[in-house]
Amino acid sequence: MSAFLERYGPVALVTGASSGIGWAFAEELATRGFDLVLAARRTDRLEQLAAKLEAAHGTATQLCESDLSKPDAPAALLAATAGKDIGLVISNAGFNIRGYFETTDAVEMAEMLTVNCHAPMQLAHGFLPRLKARGKGGIVFTSSVEGFIGCPFSTAYSATKALVIGLGEGLFGELAGSGVDVLTLCPGATESEATAKYAEKYAAVPNMQPAREVAQLTLDNITNGPVFVPNAHYKAQFEQLTAMPRAQAVVAMASALKATL
Numbered sequence: 435m436s437a438f439l440e441r442y443g444p445v446a447l448v449t450g451a452s453s454g455i456g457w458a459f460a461e462e463l464a465t466r467g468f469d470l471v472l473a474a475r476r477t478d479r480l481e482q483l484a485a486k487l488e489a490a491h492g493t494a495t496q497l498c499e500s501d502l503s504k505p506d507a508p509a510a511l512l513a514a515t516a517g518k519d520i521g522l523v524i525s526n527a528g529f530n531i532r533g534y535f536e537t538t539d540a541v542e543m544a545e546m547l548t549v550n551c552h553a554p555m556q557l558a559h560g561f562l563p564r565l566k567a568r569g570k571g572g573i574v575f576t577s578s579v580e581g582f583i584g585c586p587f588s589t590a591y592s593a594t595k596a597l598v599i600g601l602g603e604g605l606f607g608e609l610a611g612s613g614v615d616v617l618t619l620c621p622g623a624t625e626s627e628a629t630a631k632y633a634e635k636y637a638a639v640p641n642m643q644p645a646r647e648v649a650q651l652t653l654d655n656i657t658n659g660p661v662f663v664p665n666a667h668y669k670a671q672f673e674q675l676t677a678m679p680r681a682q683a684v685v686a687m688a689s690a691l692k693a694t695l
């Protein structure tokens with residue numbers, strides 16, 4: 435058994451496993467010998483993934499239909515996995531709304547807040563006692579580079595991802611020395627259904643990283659928290675932006691991004 439599997443296995447939960455980065459996490463974890471709990475709304479996609487992983491690696495999977503825009507969905511996931519020895523929680527499900535803030539659909543914005551913020555907070559709250567009791571394991575939160583600074587025309591999304599960074603950093607501090615590692619993943623543009631949709635609607639998304647590379651690098655850096663940015667281009671770009679006077683940075687971003695809408 436690998437040291438990684440021994441420390442974070444035998445079972446990992448991945449939310450948002452039906453596509454993109456979550457799908458890639460599931461594939462990467464299966465190659466590392468994990469059994470999996472896969473959660474999303476589209477269970478047909480989860481069934482497809484489970485069959486693929488079972489055939490390729492003999493992975494045992496539990497599938498959970500879960501709509502994380504419903505406030506009680508995290509509690510249902512916790513109950514459904516009560517009997518599982520989960521050592522790694524990948525809280526990854528999320529979505530983005532782009533455009534002028536005032537024309538954002540209010541209901542969709544509330545759903546985004548529930549999926550992107552309420553769900554990771556409740557899942558962490560529910561799983562932490564289980565992980566701490568084991569004395570080893572990890573939590574990975576998928577945030578975004580957009581969580582580092584208020585991003586114009588992605589304002590509400592960027593605010594949700596800032597919360598995730600705050601959640602992950604705080605827990606990183608609380609759990610130091612507990613045997614439970616916490617990493618907040620901040621991807622830049624990554625190949626996924628989300629970016630494919632945006633590339634169709636808006637200007638092409640530059641410097642795209644394969645989802646599988648994001649998953650691999652994240653797992654390889656799980657002890658290098660509190661925050662991890664897998665995309666070198668976006669890491670440099672956001673380091674530059676956050677080093678600028680804030681007003682200058684957000685106004686410059688707004689004028690650059692307006693042209694892409």
Ligand SMILES: NC(=O)c1ccc[n+]([C@@H]2O[C@H](COP(=O)([O-])OP(=O)(O)OC[C@H]3O[C@@H](n4cnc5c(N)ncnc54)[C@H](OP(=O)(O)O)[C@@H]3O)[C@@H](O)[C@H]2O)c1
Pocket residue numbers: 449450451452453454455456473474475476477479500501502503526527528529530549576577578579620621622623624625626627628629
């Ligand atoms: N791709 C990027 O460029 C990028 C950059 C930075 C951060 N991120 C973050 O990466 C994470 C994964 O996104 P992705 O890029 O891989 O996009 P994606 O391909 O669209 O995948 C999103 C995943 O989240 C799940 N999800 C969305 N709404 C949900 C809901 N109400 N309940 C349960 N699951 C839900 C989807 O599953 P179902 O639709 O089947 O429910 C899907 O599996 C998100 O948190 C996103 O914000 C992505």
